Every structure is written in structure tokens, then in C-alpha cells.
Amino acid sequence: MKIKLVKASELKSEILKKLYYENALSCAELSTLFGRSLPIIMKAINELIEEGFVLEVGYAPSSGGRRPLTYAVKPDAMYIMAIAMDQLSTRITIVDLNNKPVAEVEMVELLLNNNAIALDKLIEYINAYILRTGIEKERILGIGIGMPGFVSAEQGINYSYLDAQGQSLNDYIFKATGLPAYVANDSSVIALAEQKFGVAKTQEEVMVINLGWGIGLGMIVKGEVFRGYDGFAGEFSHIPLFEDGALCICGKQGCLEAEASMLVVVEKAKEGIKQGRLSTLQSVINDPLKLMGDAIFEVAATGDPFVIELLSDAGYKIGKALAILIHIMNPKTIVLSGRGAKGGKIMMAPIQLALNKYCIPRLAANIEILISELGFDGEIIGAAVLVMENFNQEKLIINTKRIQMNT
Amino acid sequence: MKIKLVKASELKSEILKKLYYENALSCAELSTLFGRSLPIIMKAINELIEEGFVLEVGYAPSSGGRRPLTYAVKPDAMYIMAIAMDQLSTRITIVDLNNKPVAEVEMVELLLNNNAIALDKLIEYINAYILRTGIEKERILGIGIGMPGFVSAEQGINYSYLDAQGQSLNDYIFKATGLPAYVANDSSVIALAEQKFGVAKTQEEVMVINLGWGIGLGMIVKGEVFRGYDGFAGEFSHIPLFEDGALCICGKQGCLEAEASMLVVVEKAKEGIKQGRLSTLQSVINDPLKLMGDAIFEVAATGDPFVIELLSDAGYKIGKALAILIHIMNPKTIVLSGRGAKGGKIMMAPIQLALNKYCIPRLAANIEILISELGFDGEIIGAAVLVMENFNQEKLIINTKRIQMNT
DNA sequence: TAAACTTAATAAAATATTTTAATATGTTAC
DNA sequence: GTAACATATTAAAATATTTTATTAAGTTTA
The missing domain is CATH 3.30.420.40 (ATPase, nucleotide binding domain)
Structure with missing residues (x-):
């Protein structure tokens, strides 16, 4: 991990923050991490212990010498x-x-x-x-x-x-x-959750797709959340993507959200079943939205062909949008997260298909697409x-x- | 400008760098800029003067007290x-x-x-x-x-x-x-040039469009050039933009570059004139590419309707691509730069038209589109x-x- | 299994940096 | 035009930080 220079007056809070993210670290590690000498780190750590924010949590394995004491944040300090x-x-x-x-x-x-x-x-x-x-x-x-x-x-x-x-x-x-x-x-x-505690932990260039009733994007750039000048960066789901697409709530046509969000998948499922498509989803067709959403992923996992078709279609469209994102941001990792991450496994193939079609090979080559493990707890x-x-x-x-x- | 913490051992080179970018600064300004005390800045400055890198360049206007001495880099030091x-x-x-x-x-x-x-x-x-x-x-x-x-x-x-x-x-x-x-x-x-010495000087969130034989993008994010994970970020002109567009050199269809680059404008001009369109460009139709490119902007400035039509068309398409970029990056400023910046004035209106159509109003509202003044010297x-x-x-x-x- | 080599923690010495105070140089209000 | 105020520069004192040395603890090799 790259070193982060902090003002001396901010050292203790920065150490505490780091320990919150990293679980257990030794003084030597903190020393290199902050580019400051060991004595000063030890002084800070000892003060934090005395103040009740930090605990010793045993020794780390030796790397060829004396084993370092490691420290962690005291869970119930705050x-x-x-x-x-x-x-x-x-x-x-x-x-x-x-x-x-x-x-x-x-x-x-x-x-x-x-x-x-x-x-x-x-x-x-x-x-x-x-x-x-x-x-x-x-x-x-x-x-x-x-x-x-x-x-x-x-x-x-x-x-x-x-x-x-x-x-x-x-x-x-x-x-x-x-x-x-x-x-x-x-x-x-x-995105913050995924980069600090999820599958994208410590990575510097990550795009996190929030699959939900809409489709959101959280960006990690240079290791930090990127929000743009007004704070609205990542308005990814309303870019003009399809020439004559469905009408979007934003008032425009051809937005990703209007074509591939969970809301749209549910609507299409209802529509299809009404028109006679066979699906195990039939039994929940009149349930409220939230239950229907859960049901989609359940029946998809059991192999329901109609639902898989719907998710694949959505996945392909998301993949086309991701291709654009990749061209512009050249991230290392893309994470499928949010409520709809459950469907990530099924969407993976069509997403990859779309990337193959719409990305310059060099850009798509090393992209790592991960499925969130935080799930519903992410937010x-x-x-x-x-x-x-x-x-x-x-x-x-x-x-x-x-x-x-x-x- | 936000303060930038640097290691003590890097202070002198950072000061020199700053002076290169900022022309003339006082010790007090450098002190706040680097978050370090005046004595240490003065020591560094005096050493830099002694070593022949820096010069005193007179007093800055008073802001209510003693006038500060300002320092600049010695132009012929290196x-x-x-x-x-x-x-x-x-x-x-x-x-x-x-x-x-x-x-x-x-x-x-x-x-x-x-x-x-x-x-x-x-x-x-x-x-x-x-x-x-x-x-x-x-x-x-x-x-x-x-x-x-x-x-x-x-x-x-x-x-x-x-x-x-x-x-x-x-x-x-x-x-x-x-x-x-x-x-x-x-x-x-x-992009570096525009942010350090051009119309986007000191701005933190800037997208610089390099209008040339192709269409390039240089991104300034959080005040620095953003290159992405592999260094390929900003591959803006090959995103899938038009459903059934022209074939691009990259092998795909519908790329911006294949629709709106200067190369395409020149090609279209030749084609049109051959097919009988009237234009003052007629006289240079057999000139080499480079001269033809220059001629385009010359006759556009004189009001040649055909050329203006071509540039407007290109501008509108560039605007559509910019809409995508704005949605994702939410920049403060967009700079039209590169060889084709000369045509920026004419393209401005169609670009704005496209932004109105394809951008969520809140995102387009505060966007500032500037035309480079560095021109051909930018690179x-x-x-x-x-x-x-x-x-x-x-x-x-x-x-x-x-x-x-x-x- | 002991010697040689690593790494960690602690203490003391050496440096560096900032804070404070004093002086110099301007500006503004009356 | 002078008193009161504001900012800049310089010097000295007070702190803070790092470097170095020392001791402690563990691993590896012959």
C-alpha cells in the first residue's frame, strides 16, 4: 500500500482510522504506512491505548526476527x-x-x-x-x-x-x-464499503455498480471515492445508450436504467407471464415489488429459463454500458453490488459478451469483474x-x- | 488552492516545481501552500537562490502591510x-x-x-x-x-x-x-498543458478534448492527470456511440472518431465538393492533408456555409459524446484543445445543442466549455x-x- | 544446538521544525 | 501627517521528530 503523508497533528486520528479499516497492524507497519518514525508512532499508539481507543491484540507471525505486537481498534470505544x-x-x-x-x-x-x-x-x-x-x-x-x-x-x-x-x-x-x-x-x-471491507479491498481503481431498482455507479479513483465537481459524478444510468429505447423516468429515451434495472426486469417478467410465458415466477406475480424482486433471484438460481433470459438481456445491456465506462476510466476492477448482486453470477456471461463486442480488446483484457459478498449489508x-x-x-x-x- | 503536504526532504524540489508553474510567489504564499513554517521556506528559498535556481523578482502589491518579496524560477537555470x-x-x-x-x-x-x-x-x-x-x-x-x-x-x-x-x-x-x-x-x-498554463489553469476537474486527426481525451481529476489502472483511461473516441455508424480504424462501428474527427471532416469536404457542393475550399481540394486541415478553419472563419455545416455536424456528435463524459465525470470545465481548437468557436453552438438534448439538465447546467489558447503549442x-x-x-x-x- | 542473522522495542542523542518575539515596512483612518 | 493597524522578515527559544545505538526476541543455518 502506498504511504500517506499526514500532518503530525492528525496522526492519532489517522492511525485510528487505519486500524478501523485494517483490523490489526504493528507499529512498524504503521510507521512505513505514514512515513514517520517508529518512536512517534509508538507514542501515539500508547496514548490511544491509554485513552481507551486501541488494544493490543497479540503478536503477528515473525518475518525472520522478533514478532511484532499488533494493535487494533477497541470495538466498543465508539x-x-x-x-x-x-x-x-x-x-x-x-x-x-x-x-x-x-x-x-x-x-x-x-x-x-x-x-x-x-x-x-x-x-x-x-x-x-x-x-x-x-x-x-x-x-x-x-x-x-x-x-x-x-x-x-x-x-x-x-x-x-x-x-x-x-x-x-x-x-x-x-x-x-x-x-x-x-x-x-x-x-x-x-463503493466505499466494497473498497474498505468488500471484494475490492484496498484497490485503487474500482467501479462499483449498484444493481437495484435503478442502476447506480460508485467510483473509486486513486483509492478514494470520486464525486466530481458538483458531487454528481457516476450518473451512469442515464447516458444515451440505446437509439430508440424505452422512456425513462428522467424524461429521456434510451437510458440504461430504463432498459436493465431490477424494476424493469420485474415489469418485463409480469408482462411476459401475462402473455403466457411459462415461469415458476407465476405464483408471486401479484406480490409486492420487494418480494417479487427476491423471488426473481430465487427462481433464477433454480434455472428458470424465462427469468434467466430476462437477466441475461439486462446483463448484456449493462455490459454495453460498462464498455463505455471502461473506455473512459480504465479501472482494474468492476464490482457488481447492491440488492441485485445476487443475480451477478447469471449476468456475468452476457456482460462479458458485451464487453467483447464493445470494448477495445486491450482495455477489456485485464478487467476483473467481481460479485459483491457484502450483499444487502453493503450500504x-x-x-x-x-x-x-x-x-x-x-x-x-x-x-x-x-x-x-x-x- | 489546497495545501499539499510534502516530505521535508522533497521541499526544495517541490518549491522549484511550484515556482515553475506559478511564475512568482512570496515566502508567505509558499508557506501556506505547503503547510510549513516561514523560516523553513525561507531557508529553502535562500539555498535555491544560492544554487542558482531561483531569483528575487521584486515586490508584490501590499495587502495591507509590508510588501512581500516574490521569487521566481531562474529561466535559464535548466x-x-x-x-x-x-x-x-x-x-x-x-x-x-x-x-x-x-x-x-x-x-x-x-x-x-x-x-x-x-x-x-x-x-x-x-x-x-x-x-x-x-x-x-x-x-x-x-x-x-x-x-x-x-x-x-x-x-x-x-x-x-x-x-x-x-x-x-x-x-x-x-x-x-x-x-x-x-x-x-x-x-x-x-491536458497537462491546459491545466498548468492554459485556460484550465489550477482547476481540479477538467476534461480536455484533443481535436485532431483523431479525437483524444486528457483527463484532470483531483488536480492531476488521471490515467487509470493500466494508463489507458480516456479512450473516449472509441466508445459505442452511434448504432450504425461508419467503420472505424479500430475495427468497430459507431465510434466518435469515425464520425467527427478532423480526418473525417476533411474526407467529407472532399466528397461533398466532388459531388458538387459549393465551397471556397475547392481550390485546395488536392492539397496534402495538413494544408487542407488548415484551410478548413480559414474558410470556416470567412463563413463558408458548407464547411460550417460539416463542422457543426461534427460538433453535435462530439457534444453527444461529451454528454456521456459529463454524466460519468461531472467535470467543472471542458476544454477544446489540439490542432482543431481553431474550429471550437463554430462547434460551440452544436455542442451545446447536443448537451441540452442528451444531458440531465442539472449536470449540464454549470459546465464551462472553453477553447484552448495554447493552440498548436499545447503539446x-x-x-x-x-x-x-x-x-x-x-x-x-x-x-x-x-x-x-x-x- | 549454538552462532549468525533478522526484526522489534526502547532510550538517548542529534536534527529539524515550529512558535514566539522583535524588528522592519507598508496601509488606512482620522 | 500621524497614530493605529496590518503584513513581512529575521532571530532566538521551545518543541517535535528522526537518527542512532542498545537491548530484546525470534529464525535460520551449519
């Missing part, structure tokens, strides 16, 4: 509230510094579209959840929220949903809950990561004081 | 050899640290395609040029070369042309000339910048010794 929203429902939980939920994940119905009270509802749920779990606010580092829409993480504004009268959602939620809050686009949050983990990404020395000091007061 | 190649011809020059040529720019015919001796010819030209100009090699910092093709700047390999039997071109040319050499894709080099300047980008403390020390020996 907690993080992680929230994953989609158009229809919102999941809320609180995790420890090992990303393990310390209270049950709660799922609530919360429609985002044309819902003026959605934001206040969200805040209600947040406050109620904290109250119910009995976790002291002082021990919660912050609230990370992944949400659909045009989100500027920098400004904390979602231009599509959750209007706070032009105010920053971060500020609004902070005022209403007393906890630092950070919002970001759901796909970018999932939750990413939301927690989002809070940690915003962690700094200032916040470390605040939390140090809190811990001291509590003991 | 020279840089800058080489701009295209498929047909190659320009060679040597510039000082103000990017001013210190010897006449030489243009030589050098076909890259299927030319096994192109590399050795290039080296011949380089050595001959240095010899002829009489500039001591010791004073030349290095050779920067922009070239078409699939170029991995990191590896120093051009996978399309100039084969060095799999060896790094950087090494090969170094061995043959005794000077450190750096190759990069022509479009990325032009030369970028090649010089390429050398400076690779400048570091080690090279500073080497050159310090050289200067000392010479005095």
Missing part, C-alpha cells in the same frame, strides 16, 4: 449509526468499530418521492431508535446515511429528495439529533465508513473527553 | 527538451523554465504507423538537434514526449507505435541520449510539463552539482 435508504424503505442500525450491529437493524417504510415530511420522519426514527436501544448519544461518533438521488456529500444536500429548504441535511440532522451527520449518494456509499457498512471518513483529530479529542467523563 | 509527435510528423524543441523555446522548433516527417525504424530515427533527430543547437546536455533536465497511441506513461511503453522490443521507451531513449526521458499519450500531455508545453512533473529532489541535487561544476 459506536456509529448507519442508515441505508432507498426509495421505499429505510434501514437503521448502530454498529461498533468492527461494523457489528450492537442493536437489531430496523427497517421502516419511508417513501422519499413527493414526501414533504420524509426528513422529519427520518429524524423521528433516528431519535426513537437511539432511545429504544438505550445507547448513550455520547458514545455515538456520528450518523452516516446513504440515500438515492442527486446528493452533494460535500454540501450535504440531496437535490432530489429530503428537502431541508436548501439547508444542509448534515446540519439539519445534527441540530435535530445532536449527532454529527453525513449524507451521501447510496451508490457512492456502497449499511458504507454508511458507517462514511462517518469514519469524516473522522479527524478534532473529533478524536471530543470523544476522548467524553470517555474520560464516563469513567 | 532547459527542457519538449517533443510533440503525431502520426505523420514530429516537432522538437528545447525550452527554458519559462517554456520559451531557446532554439527554433524543428518539424520533421516521421511516420509512426508500421515503421520499425521510427524509434531510432527519433533518437537520431534528438541527438542531432541537441548537437546543432549547441546546448550542453548537462543543462537539459530531460526529454518529454507526447505521442499518439496506447501509452502507459508509468511503464514508458507505447503499445501502438515505437516498439522498443517491450523495453521502456524512457529507458531506451535515456540510454541512447544520456538524458532522462518521459513519454505519455499526446492528449494527456495537452509542446505539455511535454515540457511532463518533465517537470517527474522532477524531484534527487534530480535537483544532480543538477546542482552540474551547475557548480560549470561555474
